[in-house]
Amino acid sequence: MDVGRHVTDQRSPELGPAITAIDHLVVLVSDLPAAVTAYQTLLGRMPAWHGSDDGAESVLFTLDNMSLELMAPAGSGDTAERIRNAVKLQGEGFASLCFRVSDAARMYRRLDRLGLQPDPVAEVERHDKQSGAALKWRRTRAATALTRGVRLFFLELAAERPRSGAVAAAPIKAMDHLVISTADPERAAALYGARLGLDMVLDRLHHEWGRLMCFRCGDHTLEVVHRPVAGSDAEHDKLWGISWRVDDLDAARARLVQAGVTVTEPRAGRKPGTRVATVRSGSCHIPTLLVQMLR
Template structure:
């Protein structure tokens, strides 16, 4: 039913600063820009999903809602949206699973630069039924244009989105049994806590339980916590970011065998961010 992760939304007070930050991080140009309905939006579309930056614009219910969320939670990850091929069937499933979906809405967006139009149909599960994480579901009429690389050593795709929970069994039931994502890993480690990996297209929804470490997570609410991005050559990407003034860690061995990773300390709008060079596949 769920074909993949369509996009994640980051709420910002200053979308111009956020756009510059992610242009630098990704070495990609925005693929879509739109203002309307109380919000300004900038989209970066990578090989397997889209990052949507959003800030309030003007007056109205949507602008007021965004400002209220920013005042309560600050800038950062706000929601995730799953892709489906049949939004009507997805809506029926969500309803049967007591996730209380909103009526399916028809949505249209016009790119400010080109005048091109995208349209889609979407619904949203009730946030109280999804443990506080805002989950949307979308059927897109046609693919978005990809972001254009601005220099070498760019980010190519998302590797995983991280959700922090204090109730791992409840989270596992939501993403696995109810939404139907394939659990690829369920492992506990004394330093990392409990890690659950759910396949979603060609990326991972990672649910993390870290007893005693996530003091801002309560028993009723999970939290969108961090993002991980793929790069083809992590040494080249690190050199590019350092030259641009971004604070990054040294490259180290990743938890997954064969991977190499680094942590990005700034320029991510406050979102914990990891870059991953995937393991090299051996040709036979």
């Protein structure tokens, strides 16, 4: 008898999928007002939340299917110094991937049973600096040393966040996909598929751009990309790039170009039935793509 297979098939229902979506992404920046201005221009939307806590100040943009959190150091505490050091060593960019879960306690048990050494579930409450409105959630986090260097949080929200209203024509509607770069596709696939329970919908090898694996996560796609590069870090993956959905790519591009953002000419996307354009500036150094789904 294959003992390993037998144990896998007989595991508790609590080990079933508990992730429902990508909740939000955290981007570390050194100059929060400048980053907020850049993303208000890029997204064509106003911030929905502005808070501070324990040495960090953050602003949230909340779209139809996720939030983007811009975070900067505030003051001189330990957290502020950690953020400054991270930006100094790694530059501005993604810091954390936060999944939405239906039950944080259940997710904690899954992570614990799979050996990902989760933090105890914490109850969190934050307040908007302007309105005083409260946001509450429960969260846990997997040990970063066991998630190939990517900081993974798991959040159960008490209520939906306020949305970011449009402030320009042709605003960004939602996130389409997030790209993670890996030097070890087999281990990355095991983490996001077998261990976290995301559904792999594509595994393709291409002679020009390497291996591409796609995992469905609610309304999002998590793309794990392996591009063989000499000297790459075999032990650590990287949150690399993001793709935003737009209804009208030409109008969105025209708006951004008029605002001084560099955007390439539209072209056919790799996914059939899509048009895309690459944003070359104004994204806090995060590789960024605009995507239009053709009807």
